[in-house]
Amino acid sequence: MNGNTNGTADPSGTVPLWIAGEEVTTSTTFDVIGPKEGKKLWSSSSISPEQATQAVEAAHTAFKTWRKTKPAQIRSILLKAADIFEQRQEEISKYMIEETGALEGFTGFNVTVTAENLRDVAGRAANILGAIPQTGTPGQAAFLFKEPYGVNLGIAPWNAPLILGTRAFLYAIASGNTVILKGSELCPRTFWALGSVMKQAGLPDGVLSVIYHQTSDAAAVANTIIEHPHVRKVNFTGSTMTGSIIASKAGKELKPVLMELGGKASAIVCEDADLEKAAMQVALGSFLHAGQICMATERVLVNRKVIEPFAEALKGASEKVYAPSGDAPLLVAQNTVEKNHKLLDDANNKGAKVMYGDINAKEQSKNRIRPVIVSDVKKDMDIFYTESFGPTVSLIAVDSDDEAIEIANDTEYGLSGAIFTENLGRGLKIAKEIDSGAIHINSMSVHDESMLPHGGVKKSGWGRFNAQWGIEEFLKLKTVTYME
Numbered sequence: 001m002n003g004n005t006n007g008t009a010d011p012s013g014t015v016p017l018w019i020a021g022e023e024v025t026t027s028t029t030f031d032v033i034g035p036k037e038g039k040k041l042w043s044s045s046s047i048s049p050e051q052a053t054q055a056v057e058a059a060h061t062a063f064k065t066w067r068k069t070k071p072a073q074i075r076s077i078l079l080k081a082a083d084i085f086e087q088r089q090e091e092i093s094k095y096m097i098e099e100t101g102a103l104e105g106f107t108g109f110n111v112t113v114t115a116e117n118l119r120d121v122a123g124r125a126a127n128i129l130g131a132i133p134q135t136g137t138p139g140q141a142a143f144l145f146k147e148p149y150g151v152n153l154g155i156a157p158w159n160a161p162l163i164l165g166t167r168a169f170l171y172a173i174a175s176g177n178t179v180i181l182k183g184s185e186l187c188p189r190t191f192w193a194l195g196s197v198m199k200q201a202g203l204p205d206g207v208l209s210v211i212y213h214q215t216s217d218a219a220a221v222a223n224t225i226i227e228h229p230h231v232r233k234v235n236f237t238g239s240t241m242t243g244s245i246i247a248s249k250a251g252k253e254l255k256p257v258l259m260e261l262g263g264k265a266s267a268i269v270c271e272d273a274d275l276e277k278a279a280m281q282v283a284l285g286s287f288l289h290a291g292q293i294c295m296a297t298e299r300v301l302v303n304r305k306v307i308e309p310f311a312e313a314l315k316g317a318s319e320k321v322y323a324p325s326g327d328a329p330l331l332v333a334q335n336t337v338e339k340n341h342k343l344l345d346d347a348n349n350k351g352a353k354v355m356y357g358d359i360n361a362k363e364q365s366k367n368r369i370r371p372v373i374v375s376d377v378k379k380d381m382d383i384f385y386t387e388s389f390g391p392t393v394s395l396i397a398v399d400s401d402d403e404a405i406e407i408a409n410d411t412e413y414g415l416s417g418a419i420f421t422e423n424l425g426r427g428l429k430i431a432k433e434i435d436s437g438a439i440h441i442n443s444m445s446v447h448d449e450s451m452l453p454h455g456g457v458k459k460s461g462w463g464r465f466n467a468q469w470g471i472e473e474f475l476k477l478k479t480v481t482y483m484e
Contacts, residue, residue: 015044015188017212018195019051020058021205026051030214032188035101035332035367044188046214049224052180055209059151059178060230062206067148067176071126074174078122081201082115092162092193099187100158101330101367106289110162113449117166117466120450121174124471128175139484146475148176149232149256153225155246156191157238158184158332159292163448164237165194169208171470172235180225181210186332188212226250233257233474240387240413240459258473259461260454262387263294263415265445266408268430269310270401270421271303277442278420279313282393283321285418285444287371290329291391292336294460295416295438295446298388299377301404304397311375311395315356318371322391328361328368329391337369340390343383347374347394350381355395385411401426405433415456418445436460 015032016023026045034041047055085092093107102110131144154168161184169179183191195210213221225231226249234250235258236243243261250257267282269275285297302310322329331337344359357372371391377384383394398404408417414436421427421441431439437456440447448454453469455461463473 013042015042015192015212017045017047017051018192018199018208018210019055020062020209021199024051028214030185032099032186034098035330036098036365038365038367041098042189044185044212046217047211047221048217049220052211052221052224053228055180055211056151056225056228056230058206059180059209062204063148063150063178066173066178066204066207069176071123074125075122077198077201077203078118078170078174081197081203082118082122084197084200085111085115085118088193088197092190092197095190095193096161096187099190100161100332102289107162110160114162114166117163117170117450120467121170121471124468125174125176127468128471128475135481137483141482141484143480143482145478145480147478148172149474149476150177151228151230151232152177152179152474153182153231153234154179155182155222155234155236155238156184158186159289159294161187161190162194165191167465167470168235168237171465172233172474173203173207175471175474177233177474178207179209180231181208182222182225183210183212185212185215222246223249226253226255231255235463235473236260243461258455258463258465260456260463260465261294261415261459261461262389262413263296263456263460264298264385264387264411264413265295265416265418265436266299266301266404266411266434267297267418267445268401268404268408268420269300269302269306270419270423270426271305272422272426273306273420274422274442275306275310275313276317279310279317280320281418281420281442281444282314283317285446286393287318287322287329287391288444288446290331290369291371291393292331292389293446295448296389297393297418297445299384299394299396299407301396301398301407303404304399307395307397311355314373314395318356318373322371324370328363328365328370330365331367331369331390334366336390337367340369340372340388340392343386343388343392344372344374347377347381347383350378352376352378352381352383352394379410387413401430405430408434408436412459413456414458415460416440416445416447418443437464
């Protein structure tokens, strides 16, 4: 074990794990490939099932003390972590850019939101309140205590690793739990940085371990942790397919889970909408981070009365958002690019029309694809139901609000959505009819902030992160009665 905690990583060295407050470099490693050049960036340590067990046991030991930590100490650590995060913004952003291909603006957004989340949660530990309910038995009193579960497993993806990685442990540790954070193998050094910041901020050893592994060990490591008797809860952010596997395993072990999964967000544009504003918000919601966001707009449902002027406005907005004269957006994985090409080819072969972009455009880099908007999309096309997770968008004309609601609900997902109208009452009426975790009126579907609960319904998951709702997810109720 290497106890180096100087706050920076050696870019030429192997990315270490964080286990029980120490950096651990393993004999088994894997290569981390940068999507921009397709070349090796560095090697990363890969945790074994045996080391994963050690991390769980260290977390269990730390829990015995951490659960008794006073809110003032938790607040102090989290506020310090937020300051350190901002001080190391350039370094940490560089890791995320190199490993995930994110643009500088998106990484800056990740750092800003992460620091904001840390500060928001810092004071919430003091607001964990129980209750003293009435009982039906004379002379008997009752107390309701809210207590942490114990050791938690948090699994976070690569697409917003700073926000989602921090979220996977933040609410849990603020409520007295300890956490094993399993980060994506696509960006281990970015996840390493999260552990480094928390170590530097004074988080006690064992409260947070940060791990990653080679792809071939995914099932063995995840199963080892979930099966461990000291692990009491799991939270997962990622694809619906992988989430189903994790939830099934946790269910078999009778352990509760919080799931934030995929999405197929619709943006509804009513005939009374401000079309220029709606077009810009739709373009942003569709093409931000090359569409690699679970809340990204994938279907735009436009009232037929304004479909033509809106389509022109959307073309103009798309030009401004993504700058077609430059490089095509960079996606983290070639298979996502291939998936988007297949969806577009299928739609084109079945009669869809290309409204914006070129489905035949081929880039020199296999990790790049230019944004495309297709119209006349029908239910028999794969793109109608399948999450593209890329810069591919469907434009669909509707004749009424009811038809728009029906299409918006015609999906197995339910994470986010948007409505554009100048009539608030109309917007609220539509929002109430859409089965989704969030709906945003007159702003894009990509929206997540520290003060608002975030999560989905249907196959987009269940449970909520953020604010007091996020804290409550990691607390269990205990009833205690007392007879006089």
